[in-house]
Amino acid sequence: MEIAIASQNRRTTTAHAGKCTHFWVLNTEKGSCVSLQLEPEQMLSLAGDLAEHPLQQVDVVLAASAGQQLAARLASVGTILSLTEHGDPRAAAEAWLKGCRPAPSVDGNGRCLMIIGRT
Template identity: 40%
Template sequence: MKIAVTSQNFLTITPHAGKCRRFLILGRNEQGELVELDRLDLPKEMSMHEFKGLQHPLFDSDVLLTASAGQGFIRRLQQERVEVICTSETDPYRAADAFLEGEPLPAVEADAHHQKSAPIMPKFG
């Protein structure tokens, strides 16, 4: 199983998955240890926010762990059968290991940028 993790600094799980260009690709080796399989350091036009093509390196992952993602990003990856999980866990290895062990990941608080709500309508009279 390939787990992509948004990580602009290649150290921690970072937010804004759609604009992220750096990803750690984690998985288990033959000994069952969680290891870094690859790193993606993509040009700006390959961020999912900009990408319009058919085949993207993230589509080869089974799961993507991130600190935040918009609904468009989540839908796009789901179309490619990549599960997107938002978490407040900052350690990529701890998050990936917890996911692989079937343990729940700490949830993120909803933020104003990604939270969808109906507009507030003015009251007349």
């Protein structure tokens, strides 16, 4: 299984998955974690057909917030979008693997789901 964690600053799990250009991609079978830097035009919010997107091969995308339209677009290529309240990318992936999904959320002005009480 491959899990991509939005981490724009390369240190913490970040918000706005659709606008993120950096992801950590964790491969649970290989035990590897690699950095994936997207070109600006590859941001999920700008990318057209996700069938050819660099994140298309991942099973799960984790982020602190994301829009419902992005969740639907990712689902169309078989990728789950899940929110996390964990600031540490590895902890976010570990929590998801242990069944902690999705984190509590509220609508953010009708566009983006935001985490409540993120630590």
